[in-house]
Amino acid sequence: MASRTNPAPTAEPTDRRQEILNAALACAAQAGVDAVSIDGVRARCGASVGSIYHHFGSREGVVAALFFDIFAEQSRSVQAQLDAAVGVEAGVQALVTGYLDWVVAQPVQARFLFQARGPVANGPRSAELAEAARGRNQALLAWFEPHRRGGALRDLPCELMPSLVMGPVQSYCRAWLSERAGQGGLPSPQVYRSELAAAAWRAVRA
Amino acid sequence: MASRTNPAPTAEPTDRRQEILNAALACAAQAGVDAVSIDGVRARCGASVGSIYHHFGSREGVVAALFFDIFAEQSRSVQAQLDAAVGVEAGVQALVTGYLDWVVAQPVQARFLFQARGPVANGPRSAELAEAARGRNQALLAWFEPHRRGGALRDLPCELMPSLVMGPVQSYCRAWLSERAGQGGLPSPQVYRSELAAAAWRAVRA
Amino acid sequence: MASRTNPAPTAEPTDRRQEILNAALACAAQAGVDAVSIDGVRARCGASVGSIYHHFGSREGVVAALFFDIFAEQSRSVQAQLDAAVGVEAGVQALVTGYLDWVVAQPVQARFLFQARGPVANGPRSAELAEAARGRNQALLAWFEPHRRGGALRDLPCELMPSLVMGPVQSYCRAWLSERAGQGGLPSPQVYRSELAAAAWRAVRA
Amino acid sequence: MASRTNPAPTAEPTDRRQEILNAALACAAQAGVDAVSIDGVRARCGASVGSIYHHFGSREGVVAALFFDIFAEQSRSVQAQLDAAVGVEAGVQALVTGYLDWVVAQPVQARFLFQARGPVANGPRSAELAEAARGRNQALLAWFEPHRRGGALRDLPCELMPSLVMGPVQSYCRAWLSERAGQGGLPSPQVYRSELAAAAWRAVRA
DNA sequence: AATGAATGAGCCTTCATTCAT
DNA sequence: GATGAATGAAGGCTCATTCAT
Numbered sequence: 031m032a033s034r035t036n037p038a039p040t041a042e043p044t045d046r047r048q049e050i051l052n053a054a055l056a057c058a059a060q061a062g063v064d065a066v067s068i069d070g071v072r073a074r075c076g077a078s079v080g081s082i083y084h085h086f087g088s089r090e091g092v093v094a095a096l097f098f099d100i101f102a103e104q105s106r107s108v109q110a111q112l113d114a115a116v117g118v119e120a121g122v123q124a125l126v127t128g129y130l131d132w133v134v135a136q137p138v139q140a141r142f143l144f145q146a147r148g149p150v151a152n153g154p155r156s157a158e159l160a161e162a163a164r165g166r167n168q169a170l171l172a173w174f175e176p177h178r179r180g181g182a183l184r185d186l187p188c189e190l191m192p193s194l195v196m197g198p199v200q201s202y203c204r205a206w207l208s209e210r211a212g213q214g215g216l217p218s219p220q221v222y223r224s225e226l227a228a229a230a231w232r233a234v235r236a
Numbered sequence: 237m238a239s240r241t242n243p244a245p246t247a248e249p250t251d252r253r254q255e256i257l258n259a260a261l262a263c264a265a266q267a268g269v270d271a272v273s274i275d276g277v278r279a280r281c282g283a284s285v286g287s288i289y290h291h292f293g294s295r296e297g298v299v300a301a302l303f304f305d306i307f308a309e310q311s312r313s314v315q316a317q318l319d320a321a322v323g324v325e326a327g328v329q330a331l332v333t334g335y336l337d338w339v340v341a342q343p344v345q346a347r348f349l350f351q352a353r354g355p356v357a358n359g360p361r362s363a364e365l366a367e368a369a370r371g372r373n374q375a376l377l378a379w380f381e382p383h384r385r386g387g388a389l390r391d392l393p394c395e396l397m398p399s400l401v402m403g404p405v406q407s408y409c410r411a412w413l414s415e416r417a418g419q420g421g422l423p424s425p426q427v428y429r430s431e432l433a434a435a436a437w438r439a440v441r442a
Numbered sequence: 443m444a445s446r447t448n449p450a451p452t453a454e455p456t457d458r459r460q461e462i463l464n465a466a467l468a469c470a471a472q473a474g475v476d477a478v479s480i481d482g483v484r485a486r487c488g489a490s491v492g493s494i495y496h497h498f499g500s501r502e503g504v505v506a507a508l509f510f511d512i513f514a515e516q517s518r519s520v521q522a523q524l525d526a527a528v529g530v531e532a533g534v535q536a537l538v539t540g541y542l543d544w545v546v547a548q549p550v551q552a553r554f555l556f557q558a559r560g561p562v563a564n565g566p567r568s569a570e571l572a573e574a575a576r577g578r579n580q581a582l583l584a585w586f587e588p589h590r591r592g593g594a595l596r597d598l599p600c601e602l603m604p605s606l607v608m609g610p611v612q613s614y615c616r617a618w619l620s621e622r623a624g625q626g627g628l629p630s631p632q633v634y635r636s637e638l639a640a641a642a643w644r645a646v647r648a
Numbered sequence: 649m650a651s652r653t654n655p656a657p658t659a660e661p662t663d664r665r666q667e668i669l670n671a672a673l674a675c676a677a678q679a680g681v682d683a684v685s686i687d688g689v690r691a692r693c694g695a696s697v698g699s700i701y702h703h704f705g706s707r708e709g710v711v712a713a714l715f716f717d718i719f720a721e722q723s724r725s726v727q728a729q730l731d732a733a734v735g736v737e738a739g740v741q742a743l744v745t746g747y748l749d750w751v752v753a754q755p756v757q758a759r760f761l762f763q764a765r766g767p768v769a770n771g772p773r774s775a776e777l778a779e780a781a782r783g784r785n786q787a788l789l790a791w792f793e794p795h796r797r798g799g800a801l802r803d804l805p806c807e808l809m810p811s812l813v814m815g816p817v818q819s820y821c822r823a824w825l826s827e828r829a830g831q832g833g834l835p836s837p838q839v840y841r842s843e844l845a846a847a848a849w850r851a852v853r854a
Numbered sequence: 855a856a857t858g859a860a861t862g863a864g865c866c867t868t869c870a871t872t873c874a875t
Numbered sequence: 876g877a878t879g880a881a882t883g884a885a886g887g888c889t890c891a892t893t894c895a896t
Binding site (some may be wrong): 283291 | 878
C-alpha cells in the first residue's frame with residue numbers, strides 16, 4: 031500500500047505504515063491490547079484516522095498486522111539460534127534459549143504476542159494465524175525428525191513435542207511478563223536460562 | 237454480598253447471584269471475556285441492571301467473582317486428586333492429571349480462566365489474585381519439599397517448579413481450548429494424559 | 443418504555459419519547475430525513491444519547507417510530523372525513539379531500555412521510571409497514587366493495603383503485619411539498635381541492 | 649467534461665465517464681441513492697478516486713449526471729411514442745404507455761429517478777432540474793393546448809394536467825418498483841397498461 | 855487524465871454507571 | 876433486593892474531498 035523510495039534526506043524516514051504499528055505497540059504496552067484504539071494510535075503518531083484505515087482497514091487490521099510482524103520477527107530470531115546449533119542437544123536447547131533471549135530482549139513485543147493471539151485467532155485472519163503456527167511447528171518437527179529416527183530422541187507423539195519442549199519456558203516467561211514492573215516479582219528468565227534449556231532436553235531425549 | 241438463608245418461599249431455587257454469574261460465563265463462552273457486558277448479562281438472565289450492580293458493584297466485579305469461583309473450584313478438583321495420590325511420583329502425576337481432567341470436564345470454565353486472568357490481574361482485586369496464585373504454588377512446593385529433601389526430587393529452584401511441572405500440560409490445554417470447535421484440530425488432552433503425566437515426572441525426579 | 447403519570451404541574455408535561463420524536467421531526471423538516479442524526483436530535487431536545495437508544499434502539503428506530511406515528515395520525519384524519527361522508531360520490535371525494543386537507547394542515551409531517559417511506563420500507567420494520575399499507579388499502583377497498591357490486595362504481599381491478607383515486611392528489615401534493623418555500627411555485631392544493639375530488643370520482647364512477 | 653475523439657488505441661472501448669455512471673447506478677440499485685459513495689463506485693469500476701473527481705467534481709456531481717442522463721433518456725422514450733400517436737386520445741394514452749413501457753423496460757433506472765430526484769433537487773443543479781421538469785411539462789401542455797382549445801379536452805387548470813394524466817400511472821409504478829423482488833407483490837404495470845391509459849383519457853377528455 | 859495516500863469532520867453505537875422509585 | 880430510565884464518555888468506522896505525483 032505505501033511505497034516510498036528514499037523519501038526525505040532530513041527527518042521522517044519511516045513510512046506511515048510502520049509509524050502506525052509502532053504507535054499501536056506503544057498503546058498496547060501501556061494498557062494492554064484492548065487499549066489499542068484508533069484514536070490512541072492517531073494521537074501517538076501523527077497519522078489521521080483515515081490514514082490508518084487506508085493502510086489497515088480496521089482496528090483489528092492494525093492489531094493483526096502488528097501481530098504478524100512481531101511473530102515473524104520472533105520466528106526469525108529463534109531460527110537464527112537453531113541454525114547456529116550443532117547436534118541434537120544443542121538444537122533443542124537453542125529453541126529454548128532462542129525464545130527466552132528474544133523475550134528478554136523484546137519484552138514489550140513478547141507481551142503483545144501473548145495478549146494479541148486470542149483476538150487475532152478469533153478475527154478474520156485466523157486462518158493465516160493457524161497457518162503460521164502450523165508452519166512453525168512443522169519446521170520444528172522437521173528438524174527433530176531425523177534425530178528421532180536416529181534414536182537420539184524419545185518417541186513421542188508429534189502433537190506433544192511443542193508443548194513438551196516449549197511449555198515450561200513459555201510458562202515461565204508468561205508469568206514473568208505478566209508482572210507489572212514487579213518489585214517482589216519473579217527473577218528474569220535469564221537466571222534460569224540453562225536450567226530451562228536442560229529441562230527441555232531431558233523432556234525429549236531418548 | 238448476597239447471602240440467603242431462606243431460599244425463597246415460592247419457586248426459583250437458584251439465587252440471583254448465581255444466575256448472573258452463569259449468564260456472564262455464557263457471554264464469555266460465546267465471544268470472549270471482553271464481551272461480558274452488563275447489558276449482555278442482563279439479556280441472558282432476567283436480572284435488571286440495578287440488580288447486577290447490587291450484587292457485584294461493577295462489571296469488573298462480575299468477572300472477578302466468576303473468576304475466583306472457578307479458580308477455587310479448579311483448585312479443589314486438583315487437590316482432590318493430589319490427596320488421593322500415594323507416593324512422590326503419583327503425586328506429581330496427580331497434579332497434571334487433576335488439572336487435565338478438570339479442563340476436559342469443564343472446557344468453558346477453563347477457557348474463561350485463561351482469558352480472564354489478565355483483566356482480573358490488572359483490576360482492583362489483583363492482590364487477591366496474586367495471593368491465591370501464591371497460595372496454590374506454596375501448597376505445591378510444600379508438598380514437594382519433604383520429597384526433595386529426601387532426595388526423590390531433583391534440586392531445582394522453586395520458582396521454576398510450577399512451570400516445569402505444569403507448563404507442558406497447560407500449554408497443550410491452552411492450545412486445545414483455543415480452537416473453536418475444530419474439525420482438524422488437536423486431539424483431546426485425554427489422549428496424551430499419561431504421556432503428559434510421565435513427562436512431568438521426568439522433569440522433576442532426581 | 444416510558445410511563446409517567448401526571449409528572450409536573452409546571453413545565454415539562456411531555457415524556458421523553460415524544461420529545462425525541464418531535465426533535466427528530468424538526469431535524470427532518472430542516473434538512474431531510476437523512477439529516478435526522480442522533481446528535482442532531484440530542485441537541486434539539488435535552489435527551490442524552492443513551493436515552494434515545496434506550497427508547498428507540500437505533501437511529502432507524504427513531505425514524506420508523508416517527509413514521510408510524512404520523513402514518514397512523516394521517517389515516518385517522520382521512521378516516522374521519524370518510525366516516526362523515528354520505529353516499530358513494532361523497533365517500534370517494536372524502537378520501538381525496540381528507541388526504542389533501544391533512545397535507546395542507548400538516549405539511550411538515552406530510553413531507554416526512556414521503557421522505558421516510560423508502561428508508562422505513564428497507565429497514566427492519568418493512569413488514570410492519572407493508573402490513574399497515576395493506577390494511578389501509580383493504581379498508582378503502584372494503585368501503586368501495588358494496589358500491590361496486592351495486593353498480594355505482596366502475597368494475598376496475600382492485601390493485602388499481604388506490605392509484606386511480608389517490609394518484610393525482612398525491613402527485614400534486616408531492617410536487618407542492620417538494621418546493622422549498624417557493625416563490626414562483628405551485629398553488630396550494632386547496633386551490634384545486636374540488637377539481638381533484640371531482641377527478642377522483644370521474645376516475646371510478648360507473 | 650470528458651470528450652474523446654480518439655477512443656483508445658488499445659482495448660477498452662467504453663470511456664471512463666460511462667463506466668463510472670454505470671457503477672454508480674449499480675450501487676444505487678443495490679442499496680439506494682444514499683449508498684452511492686465515491687469509494688463504492690471506485691470499487692465497482694476500476695476508476696481511481698481522483699479520476700471520479702476529475703470527471704464529475706463531486707459525489708453530488710456523479711448522482712446528478714446520472715440523473716440527467718436517465719431523465720433525458722426517459723423523456724426521449726416517451727416523446728417517441730407521443731410522436732407516433734395520431735389524434736388526441738391516442739396522444740394522451742401514449743404519454744401513459746410511453747412512460748409505463750419505459751419503466752418496465754428499465755426498472756433500475758426508473759427506481760433511481762424516483763430516489764435521486766430529491767437529492768438533485770436540493771443540490772447545486774436544482775435550477776437545471778426545475779428547468780428540465782418545466783420544459784417537459786410545457787411540451788406536454790403545448791401539445792394539449794390546440795386540442796383543449798378545440799374542445800376535445802376538458803378545461804382544466806394547466807398546473808393540474810400533469811398530475812391528472814400521469815399521477816395514477818406514476819403512483820402504480822412507484823408502488824411496483826418499491827417492492828424488493830416481491831413474491832406476493834403487485835402485478836407488472838403491463839397488466840394494467842390499457843386500463844391506466846384509458847383512465848388518463850377519461851380524466852382529461854371533455 | 856489518472857492515481858492513491860492523506861485528511862478530518864461526522865456519524866452510529868456500545869457501555870459502565872448512577873439514581874430515584 | 877430490585878427496577879429501568881437517564882447519562883455521557885469513548886470508540887469504530889465511513890466518507891467526501893484534496894493534492895502531490
